[in-house]
Amino acid sequence: MSRFEEKTLHSKTIFEGRVIRVQLDTVELPNGNTSTRELVMHSGAVAVMAINSENRMVFVRQYRKPLEREILEIPAGKLEPGEDPDDCARREMEEETGYQAATLKKVSSFYTSPGFADEILYLYEGTGLTEGEARPDEDEFVERVELTLEEAFWAMEAGEICDAKTVAALYWWKSKVLEGK
Amino acid sequence: MSRFEEKTLHSKTIFEGRVIRVQLDTVELPNGNTSTRELVMHSGAVAVMAINSENRMVFVRQYRKPLEREILEIPAGKLEPGEDPDDCARREMEEETGYQAATLKKVSSFYTSPGFADEILYLYEGTGLTEGEARPDEDEFVERVELTLEEAFWAMEAGEICDAKTVAALYWWKSKVLEGK
Numbered sequence A, B: 001m002s003r004f005e006e007k008t009l010h011s012k013t014i015f016e017g018r019v020i021r022v023q024l025d026t027v028e029l030p031n032g033n034t035s036t037r038e039l040v041m042h043s044g045a046v047a048v049m050a051i052n053s054e055n056r057m058v059f060v061r062q063y064r065k066p067l068e069r070e071i072l073e074i075p076a077g078k079l080e081p082g083e084d085p086d087d088c089a090r091r092e093m094e095e096e097t098g099y100q101a102a103t104l105k106k107v108s109s110f111y112t113s114p115g116f117a118d119e120i121l122y123l124y125e126g127t128g129l130t131e132g133e134a135r136p137d138e139d140e141f142v143e144r145v146e147l148t149l150e151e152a153f154w155a156m157e158a159g160e161i162c163d164a165k166t167v168a169a170l171y172w173w174k175s176k177v178l179e180g181k
Helices: A085-097 A149-157 A164-178 B085-097 B149-157 B164-178
Strands: A007-016 A020-028 A034-042 A045-050 A057-064 A069-073 A076-078 A099-111 A120-131 A142-147 B007-016 B020-028 B034-042 B045-050 B057-064 B069-073 B076-078 B099-111 B120-131 B142-147
Touching (some): A007 B020, A020 B020, A020 B034, A034 B020, A045 A057, A045 A085, A085 A120, A099 B164, A149 A164, A164 B164, B045 B085, B085 B142
Parallel strands (some): B045 B120
Antiparallel strands (some): A020 A034, A099 A120, B007 B020
Protein backbone atom coordinates (compact mmCIF):
# COMPACT_ATOMS: atom_id res chain seq x y z
CA MET A 1 0.00 0.00 0.00
CA SER A 2 1.14 3.48 -0.81
CA ARG A 3 1.98 5.78 2.08
CA PHE A 4 0.16 8.61 0.35
CA GLU A 5 -2.92 6.64 -0.64
CA GLU A 6 -6.28 8.40 -0.60
CA LYS A 7 -8.91 5.91 0.58
CA THR A 8 -12.28 6.23 -1.17
CA LEU A 9 -15.07 6.70 1.36
CA HIS A 10 -17.80 7.45 -1.17
CA SER A 11 -18.04 7.70 -4.94
CA LYS A 12 -20.80 9.27 -7.02
CA THR A 13 -21.22 9.62 -10.78
CA ILE A 14 -22.21 13.20 -11.63
CA PHE A 15 -22.36 12.98 -15.41
CA GLU A 16 -22.15 10.20 -17.97
CA GLY A 17 -21.43 11.50 -21.47
CA ARG A 18 -20.25 10.07 -24.79
CA VAL A 19 -16.64 11.12 -24.15
CA ILE A 20 -16.27 11.59 -20.40
CA ARG A 21 -17.76 10.40 -17.15
CA VAL A 22 -17.50 12.76 -14.20
CA GLN A 23 -17.22 11.31 -10.72
CA LEU A 24 -17.08 12.95 -7.29
CA ASP A 25 -15.21 10.94 -4.67
CA THR A 26 -14.95 11.60 -0.94
CA VAL A 27 -11.54 10.45 0.27
CA GLU A 28 -9.65 9.95 3.51
CA LEU A 29 -6.22 11.58 3.32
CA PRO A 30 -3.07 10.06 4.88
CA ASN A 31 -3.44 12.45 7.86
CA GLY A 32 -7.00 11.25 8.51
CA ASN A 33 -8.65 14.38 7.08
CA THR A 34 -11.46 14.08 4.59
CA SER A 35 -11.53 15.76 1.19
CA THR A 36 -13.26 15.47 -2.17
CA ARG A 37 -11.79 14.60 -5.56
CA GLU A 38 -13.38 15.68 -8.85
CA LEU A 39 -12.53 13.00 -11.41
CA VAL A 40 -12.94 12.90 -15.18
CA MET A 41 -12.92 9.38 -16.59
CA HIS A 42 -11.96 8.94 -20.26
CA SER A 43 -11.32 5.86 -22.42
CA GLY A 44 -7.88 7.12 -23.57
CA ALA A 45 -6.45 8.23 -26.88
CA VAL A 46 -3.67 7.66 -29.39
CA ALA A 47 -1.51 10.07 -31.39
CA VAL A 48 0.97 9.53 -34.18
CA MET A 49 4.28 11.29 -34.87
CA ALA A 50 5.08 10.72 -38.53
CA ILE A 51 7.79 12.29 -40.64
CA ASN A 52 7.39 12.05 -44.41
CA SER A 53 10.08 11.56 -47.07
CA GLU A 54 10.65 15.35 -47.21
CA ASN A 55 11.50 15.46 -43.48
CA ARG A 56 8.21 17.09 -42.62
CA MET A 57 6.04 16.02 -39.72
CA VAL A 58 2.36 15.45 -40.45
CA PHE A 59 -0.13 17.60 -38.52
CA VAL A 60 -3.84 18.27 -38.71
CA ARG A 61 -5.56 21.58 -38.24
CA GLN A 62 -8.88 21.33 -36.44
CA TYR A 63 -11.34 23.32 -34.39
CA ARG A 64 -11.29 22.58 -30.68
CA LYS A 65 -14.46 23.61 -28.94
CA PRO A 66 -12.97 23.91 -25.41
CA LEU A 67 -10.53 26.53 -26.81
CA GLU A 68 -13.00 28.05 -29.31
CA ARG A 69 -10.35 28.05 -32.03
CA GLU A 70 -8.39 25.98 -34.56
CA ILE A 71 -5.04 24.54 -33.59
CA LEU A 72 -2.38 22.34 -35.20
CA GLU A 73 -1.89 18.91 -33.66
CA ILE A 74 -0.36 15.59 -34.57
CA PRO A 75 -3.09 13.18 -35.77
CA ALA A 76 -4.92 11.66 -32.83
CA GLY A 77 -8.13 10.06 -31.78
CA LYS A 78 -10.09 8.61 -28.95
CA LEU A 79 -9.94 4.89 -28.18
CA GLU A 80 -13.22 3.04 -28.40
CA PRO A 81 -13.75 0.95 -25.25
CA GLY A 82 -11.65 -2.22 -25.60
CA GLU A 83 -9.99 -1.07 -28.83
CA ASP A 84 -6.33 -1.95 -29.37
CA PRO A 85 -4.24 1.28 -29.38
CA ASP A 86 -2.23 0.00 -32.39
CA ASP A 87 -5.41 -0.41 -34.47
CA CYS A 88 -6.69 2.97 -33.35
CA ALA A 89 -3.40 4.69 -34.29
CA ARG A 90 -3.49 3.13 -37.76
CA ARG A 91 -7.15 4.07 -38.28
CA GLU A 92 -6.85 7.68 -37.08
CA MET A 93 -3.68 8.29 -39.11
CA GLU A 94 -5.34 7.11 -42.31
CA GLU A 95 -8.71 8.76 -41.72
CA GLU A 96 -7.33 12.15 -40.74
CA THR A 97 -4.30 12.46 -43.02
CA GLY A 98 -4.61 9.88 -45.80
CA TYR A 99 -1.14 8.59 -44.94
CA GLN A 100 -0.54 4.93 -44.27
CA ALA A 101 2.44 4.04 -42.09
CA ALA A 102 4.29 0.78 -42.88
CA THR A 103 5.37 0.62 -39.23
CA LEU A 104 3.80 2.06 -36.10
CA LYS A 105 5.96 1.88 -32.98
CA LYS A 106 4.83 2.93 -29.50
CA VAL A 107 7.30 5.55 -28.23
CA SER A 108 5.67 6.73 -25.03
CA SER A 109 2.40 6.88 -23.17
CA PHE A 110 1.28 9.42 -20.62
CA TYR A 111 -1.63 10.72 -18.63
CA THR A 112 -2.66 14.10 -20.00
CA SER A 113 -3.80 15.65 -16.73
CA PRO A 114 -3.35 13.29 -13.77
CA GLY A 115 -4.62 15.84 -11.23
CA PHE A 116 -8.23 15.35 -12.30
CA ALA A 117 -8.40 13.00 -15.32
CA ASP A 118 -7.48 9.37 -16.00
CA GLU A 119 -7.07 9.93 -19.77
CA ILE A 120 -4.00 8.11 -21.08
CA LEU A 121 -2.47 8.94 -24.45
CA TYR A 122 -0.39 6.43 -26.42
CA LEU A 123 2.20 8.17 -28.58
CA TYR A 124 3.35 6.33 -31.72
CA GLU A 125 6.04 6.89 -34.29
CA GLY A 126 4.83 6.10 -37.80
CA THR A 127 7.46 5.33 -40.46
CA GLY A 128 7.42 4.25 -44.09
CA LEU A 129 4.61 6.59 -45.11
CA THR A 130 2.63 6.13 -48.30
CA GLU A 131 0.13 8.71 -49.36
CA GLY A 132 -3.56 8.10 -49.97
CA GLU A 133 -6.73 10.08 -49.49
CA ALA A 134 -7.95 11.32 -46.12
CA ARG A 135 -11.36 9.91 -45.11
CA PRO A 136 -12.46 11.82 -42.03
CA ASP A 137 -15.78 10.93 -40.39
CA GLU A 138 -18.77 12.82 -41.77
CA ASP A 139 -18.81 15.17 -38.78
CA GLU A 140 -15.03 15.60 -38.51
CA PHE A 141 -13.38 18.62 -40.14
CA VAL A 142 -9.61 18.42 -40.40
CA GLU A 143 -6.97 19.73 -42.76
CA ARG A 144 -3.57 18.10 -43.23
CA VAL A 145 -0.50 20.30 -42.77
CA GLU A 146 3.16 19.24 -43.13
CA LEU A 147 5.97 21.18 -41.48
CA THR A 148 9.74 21.02 -41.16
CA LEU A 149 11.21 20.94 -37.65
CA GLU A 150 12.01 24.64 -37.89
CA GLU A 151 8.52 25.55 -39.13
CA ALA A 152 6.98 23.42 -36.39
CA PHE A 153 8.94 25.28 -33.71
CA TRP A 154 7.78 28.58 -35.25
CA ALA A 155 4.20 27.33 -35.12
CA MET A 156 4.73 26.52 -31.44
CA GLU A 157 6.25 29.96 -30.86
CA ALA A 158 3.19 31.50 -32.58
CA GLY A 159 0.80 29.48 -30.41
CA GLU A 160 -0.69 27.47 -33.28
CA ILE A 161 0.92 24.31 -31.92
CA CYS A 162 -0.16 24.43 -28.31
CA ASP A 163 -1.20 21.06 -26.95
CA ALA A 164 0.72 18.68 -24.69
CA LYS A 165 1.11 15.71 -27.04
CA THR A 166 2.25 17.90 -29.95
CA VAL A 167 4.71 19.89 -27.82
CA ALA A 168 6.12 16.57 -26.51
CA ALA A 169 6.31 15.35 -30.14
CA LEU A 170 8.34 18.39 -31.19
CA TYR A 171 10.91 17.96 -28.40
CA TRP A 172 11.07 14.23 -29.19
CA TRP A 173 11.69 15.08 -32.87
CA LYS A 174 14.34 17.66 -31.98
CA SER A 175 16.22 15.14 -29.76
CA LYS A 176 16.02 12.60 -32.57
CA VAL A 177 17.50 15.07 -35.08
CA LEU A 178 20.22 16.13 -32.63
CA GLU A 179 21.13 12.51 -31.99
CA GLY A 180 21.41 12.05 -35.75
CA LYS A 181 18.85 9.21 -35.80
CA MET B 1 -14.11 33.42 -38.74
CA SER B 2 -12.73 29.92 -38.84
CA ARG B 3 -13.98 27.62 -41.59
CA PHE B 4 -14.23 24.80 -39.09
CA GLU B 5 -15.95 26.78 -36.34
CA GLU B 6 -18.54 25.02 -34.21
CA LYS B 7 -21.30 27.50 -33.42
CA THR B 8 -22.75 27.20 -29.91
CA LEU B 9 -26.52 26.75 -30.03
CA HIS B 10 -26.98 25.99 -26.36
CA SER B 11 -24.72 25.74 -23.30
CA LYS B 12 -25.52 24.17 -19.94
CA THR B 13 -23.42 23.82 -16.79
CA ILE B 14 -23.61 20.22 -15.50
CA PHE B 15 -21.30 20.46 -12.52
CA GLU B 16 -19.48 23.22 -10.70
CA GLY B 17 -16.68 21.94 -8.48
CA ARG B 18 -13.64 23.35 -6.70
CA VAL B 19 -11.28 22.31 -9.52
CA ILE B 20 -13.41 21.83 -12.62
CA ARG B 21 -16.65 23.04 -14.15
CA VAL B 22 -18.36 20.67 -16.57
CA GLN B 23 -20.40 22.12 -19.40
CA LEU B 24 -22.50 20.48 -22.12
CA ASP B 25 -22.76 22.49 -25.34
CA THR B 26 -24.94 21.84 -28.35
CA VAL B 27 -23.12 22.98 -31.48
CA GLU B 28 -23.77 23.47 -35.17
CA LEU B 29 -21.02 21.84 -37.23
CA PRO B 30 -19.62 23.35 -40.47
CA ASN B 31 -21.83 20.96 -42.50
CA GLY B 32 -24.97 22.15 -40.71
CA ASN B 33 -25.31 19.02 -38.54
CA THR B 34 -25.85 19.34 -34.82
CA SER B 35 -23.69 17.67 -32.19
CA THR B 36 -22.88 17.96 -28.50
CA ARG B 37 -19.57 18.82 -26.85
CA GLU B 38 -18.66 17.76 -23.32
CA LEU B 39 -16.35 20.42 -21.90
CA VAL B 40 -14.24 20.53 -18.76
CA MET B 41 -13.30 24.04 -17.70
CA HIS B 42 -10.21 24.48 -15.51
CA SER B 43 -8.31 27.56 -14.28
CA GLY B 44 -4.96 26.30 -15.63
CA ALA B 45 -1.72 25.20 -14.01
CA VAL B 46 2.02 25.74 -13.90
CA ALA B 47 4.95 23.32 -13.75
CA VAL B 48 8.66 23.87 -13.20
CA MET B 49 11.63 22.08 -14.83
CA ALA B 50 14.59 22.66 -12.53
CA ILE B 51 18.01 21.09 -12.66
CA ASN B 52 20.13 21.31 -9.52
CA SER B 53 23.90 21.81 -9.22
CA GLU B 54 24.43 18.03 -9.48
CA ASN B 55 22.68 17.91 -12.89
CA ARG B 56 19.61 16.27 -11.43
CA MET B 57 16.09 17.35 -12.23
CA VAL B 58 13.74 17.93 -9.31
CA PHE B 59 10.59 15.79 -9.19
CA VAL B 60 7.87 15.12 -6.65
CA ARG B 61 6.24 11.80 -5.90
CA GLN B 62 2.55 12.08 -5.12
CA TYR B 63 -0.67 10.09 -5.09
CA ARG B 64 -3.01 10.83 -7.98
CA LYS B 65 -6.56 9.81 -7.25
CA PRO B 66 -7.68 9.51 -10.90
CA LEU B 67 -4.92 6.90 -11.41
CA GLU B 68 -5.21 5.37 -7.91
CA ARG B 69 -1.42 5.35 -7.54
CA GLU B 70 1.71 7.41 -6.87
CA ILE B 71 3.64 8.85 -9.78
CA LEU B 72 6.73 11.05 -10.26
CA GLU B 73 6.10 14.49 -11.76
CA ILE B 74 7.86 17.80 -12.05
CA PRO B 75 6.57 20.21 -9.37
CA ALA B 76 3.28 21.73 -10.46
CA GLY B 77 0.16 23.38 -9.18
CA LYS B 78 -3.19 24.81 -10.09
CA LEU B 79 -3.55 28.52 -10.78
CA GLU B 80 -5.91 30.38 -8.50
CA PRO B 81 -8.35 32.47 -10.57
CA GLY B 82 -6.52 35.63 -11.63
CA GLU B 83 -3.18 34.48 -10.25
CA ASP B 84 -0.02 35.36 -12.20
CA PRO B 85 1.57 32.12 -13.52
CA ASP B 86 5.07 33.40 -12.52
CA ASP B 87 3.98 33.81 -8.89
CA CYS B 88 2.27 30.43 -8.92
CA ALA B 89 5.39 28.71 -10.31
CA ARG B 90 7.56 30.26 -7.61
CA ARG B 91 5.11 29.34 -4.85
CA GLU B 92 4.56 25.72 -5.95
CA MET B 93 8.28 25.11 -6.44
CA GLU B 94 9.07 26.30 -2.91
CA GLU B 95 6.12 24.64 -1.19
CA GLU B 96 6.53 21.24 -2.83
CA THR B 97 10.33 20.93 -3.05
CA GLY B 98 11.87 23.52 -0.72
CA TYR B 99 13.97 24.80 -3.62
CA GLN B 100 14.00 28.47 -4.52
CA ALA B 101 14.89 29.35 -8.11
CA ALA B 102 16.79 32.60 -8.72
CA THR B 103 15.27 32.76 -12.20
CA LEU B 104 12.07 31.32 -13.58
CA LYS B 105 11.70 31.50 -17.35
CA LYS B 106 8.58 30.45 -19.28
CA VAL B 107 9.66 27.84 -21.84
CA SER B 108 6.33 26.69 -23.24
CA SER B 109 2.64 26.52 -22.57
CA PHE B 110 0.15 23.99 -23.79
CA TYR B 111 -3.37 22.69 -23.42
CA THR B 112 -3.28 19.31 -21.70
CA SER B 113 -6.27 17.76 -23.46
CA PRO B 114 -7.82 20.12 -26.02
CA GLY B 115 -10.45 17.59 -27.15
CA PHE B 116 -12.50 18.06 -23.99
CA ALA B 117 -10.69 20.43 -21.58
CA ASP B 118 -9.54 24.04 -21.65
CA GLU B 119 -6.79 23.49 -19.04
CA ILE B 120 -3.59 25.30 -20.02
CA LEU B 121 -0.25 24.47 -18.45
CA TYR B 122 2.62 26.98 -18.28
CA LEU B 123 5.97 25.23 -18.29
CA TYR B 124 8.89 27.04 -16.63
CA GLU B 125 12.60 26.50 -16.40
CA GLY B 126 13.93 27.27 -12.94
CA THR B 127 17.65 28.04 -12.59
CA GLY B 128 19.97 29.13 -9.80
CA LEU B 129 18.48 26.79 -7.20
CA THR B 130 19.02 27.24 -3.50
CA GLU B 131 17.80 24.68 -1.05
CA GLY B 132 15.37 25.28 1.78
CA GLU B 133 12.65 23.31 3.47
CA ALA B 134 9.53 22.07 1.67
CA ARG B 135 6.30 23.49 3.11
CA PRO B 136 3.45 21.59 1.47
CA ASP B 137 -0.15 22.48 2.35
CA GLU B 138 -1.54 20.60 5.34
CA ASP B 139 -3.52 18.26 3.08
CA GLU B 140 -0.80 17.80 0.44
CA PHE B 141 1.50 14.78 0.60
CA VAL B 142 4.55 14.98 -1.63
CA GLU B 143 8.09 13.67 -1.52
CA ARG B 144 10.98 15.28 -3.37
CA VAL B 145 13.04 13.08 -5.69
CA GLU B 146 16.07 14.14 -7.77
CA LEU B 147 17.15 12.19 -10.84
CA THR B 148 19.83 12.35 -13.52
CA LEU B 149 18.69 12.43 -17.16
CA GLU B 150 19.46 8.72 -17.49
CA GLU B 151 17.58 7.82 -14.29
CA ALA B 152 14.65 9.96 -15.38
CA PHE B 153 14.41 8.10 -18.71
CA TRP B 154 14.53 4.80 -16.78
CA ALA B 155 11.70 6.05 -14.56
CA MET B 156 9.73 6.87 -17.72
CA GLU B 157 10.50 3.41 -19.13
CA ALA B 158 9.29 1.90 -15.86
CA GLY B 159 6.05 3.92 -15.97
CA GLU B 160 6.77 5.93 -12.82
CA ILE B 161 7.12 9.08 -14.91
CA CYS B 162 3.97 8.98 -16.96
CA ASP B 163 2.30 12.35 -17.35
CA ALA B 164 2.31 14.72 -20.30
CA LYS B 165 4.15 17.69 -18.75
CA THR B 166 6.89 15.50 -17.26
CA VAL B 167 7.40 13.50 -20.46
CA ALA B 168 7.63 16.83 -22.38
CA ALA B 169 10.11 18.03 -19.73
CA LEU B 170 12.34 14.98 -20.24
CA TYR B 171 12.51 15.43 -24.04
CA TRP B 172 13.14 19.16 -23.53
CA TRP B 173 16.00 18.30 -21.11
CA LYS B 174 17.43 15.72 -23.50
CA SER B 175 17.45 18.24 -26.42
CA LYS B 176 19.11 20.77 -24.13
CA VAL B 177 21.86 18.32 -23.18
CA LEU B 178 22.36 17.24 -26.80
CA GLU B 179 22.65 20.88 -27.86
CA GLY B 180 25.30 21.31 -25.18
CA LYS B 181 23.38 24.14 -23.48
